[in-house]
Amino acid sequence: KQEVTQIPAALSVPEGENLVLNCSFTDSAIYNLQWFRQDPGKGLTSLLLIQSSQREQTSGRLNASLDKSSGRSTLYIAASQPGDSATYLCAVPDRGSTLGRLYFGRGTQLTVWP
Amino acid sequence: GAVVSQHPSWVICKSGTSVKIECRSLDFQATTMFWYRQFPKQSLMLMATSNEGSKATYEQGVEKDKFLINHASLTLSTLTVTSAHPEDSSFYICSASGPPMNTEAFFGQGTRLTVV
Numbered sequence A: 001k002q003e004v005t006q007i008p009a010a011l012s013v014p015e016g017e018n019l020v021l022n023c024s025f026t027d028s029a030i031y032n033l034q035w036f037r038q039d040p041g042k043g044l045t046s047l048l049l050i051q052s053s054q055r056e057q058t059s060g061r062l063n064a065s066l067d068k069s070s071g072r073s074t075l076y077i078a079a080s081q082p083g084d085s086a087t088y089l090c091a092v093p094d095r096g097s098t099l100g101r102l103y104f105g106r107g108t109q110l111t112v113w114p
Numbered sequence B: 001g002a003v004v005s006q007h008p009s010w011v012i013c014k015s016g017t018s019v020k021i022e023c024r025s026l027d028f029q030a031t032t033m034f035w036y037r038q039f040p041k042q043s044l045m046l047m048a049t050s051n052e053g054s055k056a057t058y059e060q061g062v063e064k065d066k067f068l069i070n071h072a073s074l075t076l077s078t079l080t081v082t083s084a085h086p087e088d089s090s091f092y093i094c095s096a097s098g099p100p101m102n103t104e105a106f107f108g109q110g111t112r113l114t115v116v
Helices: none
Strands: A004-007 A010-014 A019-025 A032-038 A044-051 A056-059 A062-067 A072-077 A086-093 A102-104 A108-113 B004-007 B010-013 B019-025 B032-038 B045-051 B067-073 B076-081 B090-097 B111-115
Touching (some): A004 A086, A010 A019, A019 A108, A032 A072, A044 A056, A072 A086, A102 B045, B004 B090, B019 B032, B019 B090, B019 B111, B032 B067, B076 B090
Antiparallel strands (some): A004 A019, A019 A072, A032 A086, A062 A072, A086 A102, B004 B019, B032 B090, B090 B111
16 A cells, blocks of 8 residues: 655745655555645646656646656746645555556645745 | 546535535546545545446445445446534545546545535
């Protein structure tokens, strides 16, 4: 069973800063890793999906890297904005599974103030 | 990406009553659906996995007689919380996967259940 840990648990920064959110997982035999955004009381928005064969994925100001061997992923957010305020979740599937069942970390709660 | 619709987005019910939550895949056939629960300040925890036309597989500690899951069609799965109690108050969210995107699951908007 996967154990997913996210650090830090919370982050509060002024607008414009570049941010680093960390995720670690215990079983490196994964097919992919996914980063989500969750707004208070809302569902999940998929941000980036990194396949195990990839080392990083980029979407706009977001860049996620994956180091399978060490069981780590990092989400970089460039030039943060107040609209980025949300909880960011990292999730990985079961060992060797492609079925879409995911194990989640507790998230990093991000607040970006103007 | 594919669209998954979950309804209702929030519900308040009296203790002892049952509540049904629907999860629909709008533009793809969801051969597998997953139901998660999230308590405040906690991570999402998988409750059960359902494959279309089969009985759901429940995670350890989840009562199958209390959380009834039906996945009778390729576009609809329902979760019924029976005889709800205040401790069942939580955020419930479904995800769905199916061909050709079997390696990715798409999430509904979630349902905030409050039992009073």
